[in-house]
Amino acid sequence: DTGVSQDPRHKITKRGQNVTFRCDPISEHNRLYWYRQTLGQGPEFLTYFQNEAQLEKSRLLSDRFSAERPKGSFSTLEIQRTEQGDSAMYLCASSLDSPLQPQHFGDGTRLSIL
Amino acid sequence: GEDVEQSLFLSVREGDSSVINCTYTDSSSTYLYWYKQEPGAGLQLLTYIFSNMDMKQDQRLTVLLNKKDKHLSLRIADTQTGDSAIYFCAEIGAGSYQLTFGKGTKLSVIP
Numbered sequence: 001d002t003g004v005s006q007d008p009r010h011k012i013t014k015r016g017q018n019v020t021f022r023c024d025p026i027s028e029h030n031r032l033y034w035y036r037q038t039l040g041q042g043p044e045f046l047t048y049f050q051n052e053a054q055l056e057k058s059r060l061l062s063d064r065f066s067a068e069r070p071k072g073s074f075s076t077l078e079i080q081r082t083e084q085g086d087s088a089m090y091l092c093a094s095s096l097d098s099p100l101q102p103q104h105f106g107d108g109t110r111l112s113i114l
Numbered sequence: 115g116e117d118v119e120q121s122l123f124l125s126v127r128e129g130d131s132s133v134i135n136c137t138y139t140d141s142s143s144t145y146l147y148w149y150k151q152e153p154g155a156g157l158q159l160l161t162y163i164f165s166n167m168d169m170k171q172d173q174r175l176t177v178l179l180n181k182k183d184k185h186l187s188l189r190i191a192d193t194q195t196g197d198s199a200i201y202f203c204a205e206i207g208a209g210s211y212q213l214t215f216g217k218g219t220k221l222s223v224i225p
Contacts (some may be wrong), residue, residue: 004156016161033211042118042202042215043157056211091156100164102147105157 004106006092012112013082021109022076025094032075033103034067035049036060036091049075050097055068120203127224132190134219136203139184143205146179147213148188151200160188160201163223190221198223 005024013019025032030051035043046065049054051072061067064083069075079086089110093103117139126132138146144165149157153200163177163186170177176189190197200218207214 006156031211033213035213042204042217043213044215045212048211058212093157100145102145102159102162104159105149107156111156113117 003087004092004094004104006090006109008109009107010110012105012114014083014114015082017080017082018078018080019111020062020076021090021092021105021111023075023077023092023094025073025092026104028096029035029094029104030072030097031101031103032069032096033093034075034077035091035093037091037108046077055072057060059093065080082111082113084113116174118203118205118214118216120145120201120219122217123220123222125222125224126193128193128195130193132188132193132197132221132223134188134190134201134203134221136186136188136216137184138186138203138205138214139206140207140214141184142208143184144208145176146186146204147202147204147206148175148177149204149215151202151218153199193223194219195223195225197221 015106032049037043049069064080089108091108093105095101095103146193147162148160174191202217204213
C-alpha cells in the first residue's frame with residue numbers, strides 16, 4: 001500500500017441524487033479525515049475519525065452529509081439530495097495516532113452536479 | 115476563526131530560487147505544513163516544521179519560521195519546471211486535529 005486511495009476519481013450526477021465516495025487510508029493509519037476543496041480555495045475540514053469513532057464534525061457538514069468508518073479501515077462519505085453547491089473536490093487524508101504525525105492525502109474525488 | 119494568508123501567484127525563471135510566503139493568526143499553532151497540489155491531483159506533503167523550530171532544510175527545500183511575526187516561508191532552490199503547481203501553507207493548533215489551509219500560491223516556472 002503506497003498511499004491513500006479514493007474512489008471514484010470523478011463523479012457527475014444530477015441535482016437531487018445521492019452519491020457515495022470511498023476512502024482507503026494508508027494501512028497502519030488509524031486516523032482518517034475528510035476535507036472539501038472548492039475552486040480557488042484551500043481544503044476545508046469536514047470530519048475526522050479515530051478508528052471507527054467519528055470524533056469531530058465541522059459545521060460545514062450539513063445533515064445531508066454522513067460519513068462512516070464501520071470497521072476502522074475504509075471510510076465512506078455520502079451526500080444525499082445533492083445541490084449545486086456540493087460541487088467540489090472531496091479529499092481524504094490519514095495519519096498515525098499521534099498529534100505529531102502529518103496527514104497524508106489521497107487524489108480526491110471530484111464531484112460535479114448538473 | 116483562525117486564518118492563513120498567502121499571496122496567490124508567483125512566477126520565477128527555471129534555475130532561480132522561489133520563495134513562497136505565508137502568515138497565520140493562530141498563536142497556538144503547533145505544526146506548520148507545506149503541501150503541493152498539481153492539476154487534478156490531491157495534496158502531496160512536502161515538509162513541515164514544529165513551532166519551536168525556526169528553520170528546517172530538506173534537499174532543495176528550506177522552511178523558515180518567524181513565530182513572533184507568525185510568518186512562514188518556503189524556499190525552493192534551483193526551481194525546475196516540474197515544481198510548477200499550487201503550494202498550500204497549513205497549520206494545526208494545539209489539541210486540534212484539523213488542518214487550516216491558506217488559499218494556495220500558484221507557482222509558474224518559466225523555462
